[in-house]
Amino acid sequence: MKTVVLRFSLAMLAICLFSANAVAQFTHTNDMEARPVHEYNTITMTGSPYVHKEWAKGSLTLKNGTVYQGIDLMYDQVKDAIIFKTKNGDVKELLEPVQEFKIGYVENNKPVERTFRSGYTGDGVQPNAFLEVLADGQVVLLKRTSKKIFDRKHYSSATIDREVQASEDYYIAKGDQAVKVKKSKSSLLAAIPDKKDYLETYIKSNALNLREDSDLAKLVAYYNSL
Numbered sequence: 001m002k003t004v005v006l007r008f009s010l011a012m013l014a015i016c017l018f019s020a021n022a023v024a025q026f027t028h029t030n031d032m033e034a035r036p037v038h039e040y041n042t043i044t045m046t047g048s049p050y051v052h053k054e055w056a057k058g059s060l061t062l063k064n065g066t067v068y069q070g071i072d073l074m075y076d077q078v079k080d081a082i083i084f085k086t087k088n089g090d091v092k093e094l095l096e097p098v099q100e101f102k103i104g105y106v107e108n109n110k111p112v113e114r115t116f117r118s119g120y121t122g123d124g125v126q127p128n129a130f131l132e133v134l135a136d137g138q139v140v141l142l143k144r145t146s147k148k149i150f151d152r153k154h155y156s157s158a159t160i161d162r163e164v165q166a167s168e169d170y171y172i173a174k175g176d177q178a179v180k181v182k183k184s185k186s187s188l189l190a191a192i193p194d195k196k197d198y199l200e201t202y203i204k205s206n207a208l209n210l211r212e213d214s215d216l217a218k219l220v221a222y223y224n225s226l
Contacts, residue, residue: 032068034092037083040149047164049078049147051114055085056105063097063119073103075116077147077166080130097128117142120173123180131171131178135217137224139192142171142178143213170216183211188219195226 040049051074058073060082072085082094082101097118104113116130120142125131135141145168152161171178172191181187185203188210189196202208202222208215 032084033095034084034086035095037091037093039091041162044160045149045162045164047147047166049076049149049164050083051075051077051145052103052105052107054105056103058101058103060084060094060098061100063099073101075101075103075130077145078149078164080146098130101130120171120176120178122173122178123171125171125178127176134213135220135224137221138174139220139223140173141217141220142173144169144171172220183216185210188216192220192223195223198226199223 053074055072055074058071060068060071060073062068074083075081076083076093079093082098083091084094085091099119100115100117102113102115104111106112115133115136117133118128118130120129120131121127125144129144131142131144133140134143145166147164147166150163150165152163153159154161170181170183172181172188173179179191181191185200189199192199199219199222203210203219206218208219210216210219
């Protein structure tokens with residue numbers, strides 16, 4: 001009888017601890033530090049400052065470990081800022097330090113989920129900058145997309161054409177140290193040289209085109225599987 005009571009007590013304690021942890025980890029976005037968003041004039045804009053130009057569902061993990069899920073998110077790649085909707089429908093820019101966020105949407109009738117992470121340094125990368133995780137593991141393949149807005153006014157015209165231009169950089173990271181790489185076999189193998197022979201065979205046998213993000217990711221995923 002004592003054994004049954006003890007097991008029941010331990011089970012109840014575990015449930016209480018789980019519930020307390022859930023409350024600590026999953027809180028509402030109204031609790032987050034944020035500020036109102038200064039929206040872009042997109043009437044004459046070519047391109048988008050956002051990773052996805054419409055609201056998408058996502059999750060956030062703050063640097064303090066707090067997790068927010070099921071949030072309406074947009075990621076501004078000009079400002080490198082996360083935009084979200086509060087419970088009241090207000091649009092705000094997040095000011096909390098974020099470790100990682102995920103954003104999901106449908107593109108070409110297919111579900112897409114993208115992960116972005118901060119905390120990397122090296123080769124010009126700032127610790128608070130968000131880099132997209134293309135392949136994860138012992139070695140991480142990262143992509144940094146930076147966007148700028150250019151305004152052009154035509155001669156003898158009051159109209160201003162606004163254009164968003166993007167630049168992309170790729171990195172291989174071990175731990176929190178990121179090394180910039182080019183989308184080429186020689187650059188990738190120089191960054192992860194310890195399994196060069198295996199990687200060269202894999203590239204050839206699978207006819208990988210390392211100009212494509214998906215094939216870059218396949219190569220790094222294969223490296224992590226060895």
